[in-house]
Amino acid sequence: MLRDLSSGVRQVVAAKSDENGDVPAGGAPSPSPGGTTPVIDNRPAEELGLRELLAEDFTTHDRGLLEPGFWAVAAHRVGRRAASVQLRPARLALEAAYKMAFTGIDWVWGINLPRSVELGRRVRLWHNGCMLLTARSIGNDVHIRHDTTFGPARGTDGTPATLPVIEDRADIGSGACVLGGVRVGHDAVVGANTVVLKNVPPHATVLGVPARMIPT
Amino acid sequence: MSHAAPFLEDLGSALPAGSENANPPGVGLGALLAEDFRTHGSDPLSPGFWALAIHRFGNWRMDVSHKLLRAPLSLLYRGAHRGAITLWGIDLPYNAKIGRRFHIAHHGAVFIGSRAIGDDVTIRHSVTIGLKRKSERLAPIIGNRIEIGPGACIVGDIQVGDDSVVGANTVLAQNVPPGSVVLGVPARFVAPEKEPGFAAAPSETAVPQKS
Numbered sequence A: 001m002l003r004d005l006s007s008g009v010r011q012v013v014a015a016k017s018d019e020n021g022d023v024p025a026g027g028a029p030s031p032s033p034g035g036t037t038p039v040i041d042n043r044p045a046e047e048l049g050l051r052e053l054l055a056e057d058f059t060t061h062d063r064g065l066l067e068p069g070f071w072a073v074a075a076h077r078v079g080r081r082a083a084s085v086q087l088r089p090a091r092l093a094l095e096a097a098y099k100m101a102f103t104g105i106d107w108v109w110g111i112n113l114p115r116s117v118e119l120g121r122r123v124r125l126w127h128n129g130c131m132l133l134t135a136r137s138i139g140n141d142v143h144i145r146h147d148t149t150f151g152p153a154r155g156t157d158g159t160p161a162t163l164p165v166i167e168d169r170a171d172i173g174s175g176a177c178v179l180g181g182v183r184v185g186h187d188a189v190v191g192a193n194t195v196v197l198k199n200v201p202p203h204a205t206v207l208g209v210p211a212r213m214i215p216t
Numbered sequence B: 001m002s003h004a005a006p007f008l009e010d011l012g013s014a015l016p017a018g019s020e021n022a023n024p025p026g027v028g029l030g031a032l033l034a035e036d037f038r039t040h041g042s043d044p045l046s047p048g049f050w051a052l053a054i055h056r057f058g059n060w061r062m063d064v065s066h067k068l069l070r071a072p073l074s075l076l077y078r079g080a081h082r083g084a085i086t087l088w089g090i091d092l093p094y095n096a097k098i099g100r101r102f103h104i105a106h107h108g109a110v111f112i113g114s115r116a117i118g119d120d121v122t123i124r125h126s127v128t129i130g131l132k133r134k135s136e137r138l139a140p141i142i143g144n145r146i147e148i149g150p151g152a153c154i155v156g157d158i159q160v161g162d163d164s165v166v167g168a169n170t171v172l173a174q175n176v177p178p179g180s181v182v183l184g185v186p187a188r189f190v191a192p193e194k195e196p197g198f199a200a201a202p203s204e205t206a207v208p209q210k211s
Helices: A002-020 A050-060 A068-082 A088-108 B030-039 B047-063 B066-086
Strands: A131-132 A148-150 A178-179 A203-207 B110-112 B126-129 B154-157 B181-183
Touching: A050 A068, A068 A088, A088 B066, B047 B066, B110 B154
Parallel strands: A131 A148, A148 A178, B110 B126, B126 B154
Antiparallel strands: none
């Protein structure tokens, strides 16, 4: 169910951005000098080889080997694939390595990105510390900063329907909380320390506790 | 409520002196730690549990009255407390009184400098409980069954009534009656059904399998 919903979102968003001719805000290839529209590869992460995917994530994180965000995303990518490894000893070793990496990254850098999250392409995690990113899905080219919380609202059980969906190219400021089964629309901006408890329309900018729309 | 003398020379720790064991009465250290472990989802990798265990140990050692016998325990407590701050960012001084089944649902940038916390209180990451300003030396008193969202700051000589909810990123510096739900900077009362609060303790759900 999780996969179906999220991939549906991705297709809808991809279709919309094709109509509008939108160009992703971050991590996208720069327009070629010939003036032709750049073709953006938005295939789901699952369709790419792990090495190809990690190379892209590394580039997204400014090719910094000490970027905590890169390692958090890398652990997530490996964790997603660990379960589908056929050879049992290899799978168990990979699962153990993932568990260790996940805990280490959570403890040392404070980035908690569970592998249950449907993570898009070229997601950029800026800075580290106090990041709890239990979303249902995070789209392509989303930028997330430190101290951000995605999670279920109070009194809900944490099933996928109660978790937020972050659509493509959303920009999440530091300290922001997105809570409950809400949707942050594509190209939306969530300001620093904002608490989002309701849907944010595409291209909107929200700020405040609780979040209010501000004119752009 | 009365304020402590707000003189600058009065500056010291605003917390109780910590000269005695302030763990919840009527329960031994072992049973208390077992309960705390269950509160933290029986997860041995939960930083919240370990930080709380260090806090309980820091109090328990105050029952050892002989100074020479207590010295190595104090050294162990101080090292462990510092370790929890450095590794996980959880600063939970032993002389901040904490009730039973206290739950630190996620770690990082947590500072708990309250005068007293009741039973069944849940906090999350980036929660600060402490002084309003340097010259006002009284910290909050937190009641029973209170939920505190990530990023909340609860400061000053205030009391938070039982069964209240403090929303995410809220700055609370005023008394709150029992059963309140507050959200905002500064905190405002909200109807619970209108603003459905903040993150509950997340659990890693199963990885979706390829069919």
